[in-house]
């Protein structure tokens with residue numbers, strides 16, 4: 392796929408981090424070494440906040456018990472307002488399937504680099520194997536190998552990037568993605584209800600939602616204090632579903648009230664986060680939180696991430712019900728396809744991408 396930027400990009404040399412690990416060099420190439428202010432402060436003791444990341448019980452949302460449902464909806468609403476993140480348990484996706492996609496992801500990343508490079512992510516694009524969001528040769532790199540595929544609508548698929556090896560990889564991605572799509576549809580209904588809106592509001596607005604999958608592989612790094620696995624960012628999606636490898640170390644950090652909070656993996660849970668699109672639609676009531684990934688000195692980590700977003704044709708802007716005297720409109724209206732293009736052609740830089748949509752607050756006289 393050609394770069395959406397339509398410019399020749401000089402991204403310089405992008406070392407494959409798994410190959411760097413194999414070479415067992417203790418010195419980290421300078422392009423991966425972060426400026427002091429960006430380096431992760433890796434706590435040696437667990438953060439007291441890490442246990443407080445909300446856990447939503449999907450079974451309670453699906454149950455016919457009104458009281459249980461109501462309490463869980465309130466919890467969902469508080470999670471989206473205060474964290475922009477929650478972990479969902481009892482999500483009805485078979486554990487076997489979660490294990491299978493993880494196995495496929497691991498097998499893929501364990502292939503020889505020449506095999507993985509048969510599916511190259513061209514500079515300035517976001518599908519295939521490589522590193523996304525790199526646009527210049529002086530940009531710092533993440534300690535991560537990515538493999539990403541567009542799934543829905545069919546028109547965003549690039550069949551040349553669908554691996555034939557491991558043999559069951561592509562089939563598993565399909566099965567997994569159908570299940571995750573159902574979960575996203577349900578969650579958006581519950582999110583709508585938690586805002587006092589009609590359950591179908593997002594589904595109707597989004598038309599045929601765009602769905603993509605990205606697997607991030609973070610090899611162990613001899614100096615996790617100097618590098619980042621994934622630069623701080625918020626997601627451009629409506630919703631993101633993140634599966635952390637079973638038994639993996641803590642790698643995901645969420646920025647909450649100015650502090651990076653590590654997300655302790657909960658067995659068989661999926662991590663959900665609000666993307667920029669829901670932030671805009673709710674006029675900022677539900678926020679897309681900035682997050683990042685860090686690496687570990689001895690252990691590799693895999694994450695499997697699904698991005699779910701409106702169709703590119705859809706016009707986005709705060710929903711009328713979210714605007715009133717006390718909540719003036721904070722975002723302009725725009726075409727989601729344009730935002731998506733803007734997002735994938737900018738380097739990951741906290742919540743900067745969302746400036747695209749922000750209406751500057753009126754200066755008081």
Ligand SMILES: O=C(O)CCC(=O)C(=O)O
Pocket residue numbers: 605607621626633642643644682683684693694696
């Ligand atoms: O690997 C992680 O935990 C974070 C991944 C992520 O934020 C992303 O792929 O957008």
Ligand SMILES: [Fe+2]
Pocket residue numbers: 624625626631682
């Ligand atoms: Fe993310």
